[in-house]
Amino acid sequence: MKTILVTGGAGYIGSLTTIELLIANYEVVVLDNLSNSSPEALRRVQNISGEELAFYKADLLDRPALESIFKAHKFDAVIHFAGLKAVGESVQEPVRYYHNNVTGSLTLFSVMAEYEVRNIVFSSSATVYGDPDSVPVNEEASLRPTNPYGWTKLMIEQILRDQHVADPDWNAILLRYFNPVGAHPSGELGESPRGAPNNLMPYLAQVAVGRRPNLQIYGNDYDTPDGTGVRDYIHVSDLAKGHLAALRRLKQGGGVEAFNLGTGRGYSVMEMVKAFEKASGKEIPYNVVARRSGDIATSFADPTKAHRDLNWEAEKGLDEMCVDLWRWQSKYPEGLQ
Ligand code: NAD
Ligand code: UFG
Numbered sequence: 277m278k279t280i281l282v283t284g285g286a287g288y289i290g291s292l293t294t295i296e297l298l299i300a301n302y303e304v305v306v307l308d309n310l311s312n313s314s315p316e317a318l319r320r321v322q323n324i325s326g327e328e329l330a331f332y333k334a335d336l337l338d339r340p341a342l343e344s345i346f347k348a349h350k351f352d353a354v355i356h357f358a359g360l361k362a363v364g365e366s367v368q369e370p371v372r373y374y375h376n377n378v379t380g381s382l383t384l385f386s387v388m389a390e391y392e393v394r395n396i397v398f399s400s401s402a403t404v405y406g407d408p409d410s411v412p413v414n415e416e417a418s419l420r421p422t423n424p425y426g427w428t429k430l431m432i433e434q435i436l437r438d439q440h441v442a443d444p445d446w447n448a449i450l451l452r453y454f455n456p457v458g459a460h461p462s463g464e465l466g467e468s469p470r471g472a473p474n475n476l477m478p479y480l481a482q483v484a485v486g487r488r489p490n491l492q493i494y495g496n497d498y499d500t501p502d503g504t505g506v507r508d509y510i511h512v513s514d515l516a517k518g519h520l521a522a523l524r525r526l527k528q529g530g531g532v533e534a535f536n537l538g539t540g541r542g543y544s545v546m547e548m549v550k551a552f553e554k555a556s557g558k559e560i561p562y563n564v565v566a567r568r569s570g571d572i573a574t575s576f577a578d579p580t581k582a583h584r585d586l587n588w589e590a591e592k593g594l595d596e597m598c599v600d601l602w603r604w605q606s607k608y609p610e611g612l613q
Pocket of ligand 1: 335337356359380
């Protein structure tokens with residue numbers, strides 16, 4: 277495994293993973309249509325790592341563009357991050373989500389098959405579990421997404437399973453991320469959402485830096501210790517390293533395997549507010565509003581399988597997640613332009 281195609285490599289998780297790949301001496305080619313990212317991210321990736329990468333501004337749906345990239349490089353594997361990821365938006369615009377994520381992935385897989393690239397790491401999500409029957413959630417739990425975004429992830433997982441049946445030379449690692457947060461420890465690169473953030477931590481950070489007046493907490497009447505929702509927040513640098521562990525696993529073959537990437541520990545919204553106040557030294561004004569439609573009370577991972585088979589484990593704790601997020605947010609209050 278030497279040359280890797282990273283789709284969506286200009287995005288939040290893709291850019292942080294590309295840093296780790298370059299530091300580990302992989303050759304990286306990034307494909308991104310920049311629909312939710314900036315080329316400045318890739319400039320910073322190169323500055324931080326001290327290495328160069330090749331970049332193509334291209335859309336997954338543009339088959340001729342994909343073919344010319346596969347013609348120009350001999351890839352050993354693909355890490356497939358590219359996709360749309362806003363849950364609420366996917367409910368409003370299901371066709372756009374299915375087309376971009378599923379048709380886009382099908383186009384990619386078809387070009388991979390044509391050029392005999394049969395190893396892939398796919399960005400799946402804990403959202404494939406929907407509302408789990410019990411926590412911690414392991415990989416054997418029922419799969420029943422509750423929104424179109426989640427369905428796109430499950431459909432792509434299934435397509436890769438079927439492809440392996442049709443051609444056993446295909447190997448795929450399906451990484452089911454829990455809640456990625458934080459930023460690169462340098463403070464130079466982090467999440468830079470366009471418009472109002474959908475997720476808790478970027479929203480909290482924008483309140484702390486004065487871009488937004490207050491946080492709205494979506495419900496404090498859940499069946500959790502303090503009534504607010506509980507999630508498994510994982511530092512994005514730990515998550516990035518999980519992709520390198522997945523590439524090592526792919527090298528051994530193994531067909532299609534799913535892994536949870538989480539810490540195994542859940543924190544409530546209130547605990548996150550307190551931790552971020554401590555890290556930033558800022559008070560976070562908040563008010564409690566109605567539950568957000570589609571939210572669940574509690575979700576956190578059983579990460580045992582990733583530890584056992586990928587030899588990977590999250591190392592960074594809550595304080596580091598908050599300190600790194602705050603370093604990035606306070607240095608670049610407007611994110612990447
Ligand atoms: P992101 O939006 O920052 O990155 C995705 C990148 O893909 C963006 O740079 C975007 O421009 C690009 N892209 C989208 N559609 C494309 C297309 N058709 N062609 C080419 N490029 C395209 O998101 P992220 O948080 O870095 O997420 C990366 C992956 O991880 C996504 O697949 C997402 O669904 C998945 N994931 C994210 C989370 C999370 O909370 N951030 C949780 C679970 C899974
Ligand atoms: N929350 C608030 N206020 C906000 C935003 C969120 O109270 O402004 C609460 C939510 O109700 C929830 C918790 O904070 O209890 C976390 O919400 P996020 O939106 O940050 O994360 P979710 O768990 O809802 O979903 C995220 C991604 C999904 C991904 C999933 C994986 O958005 O794409 O994690 O677990 F699939």
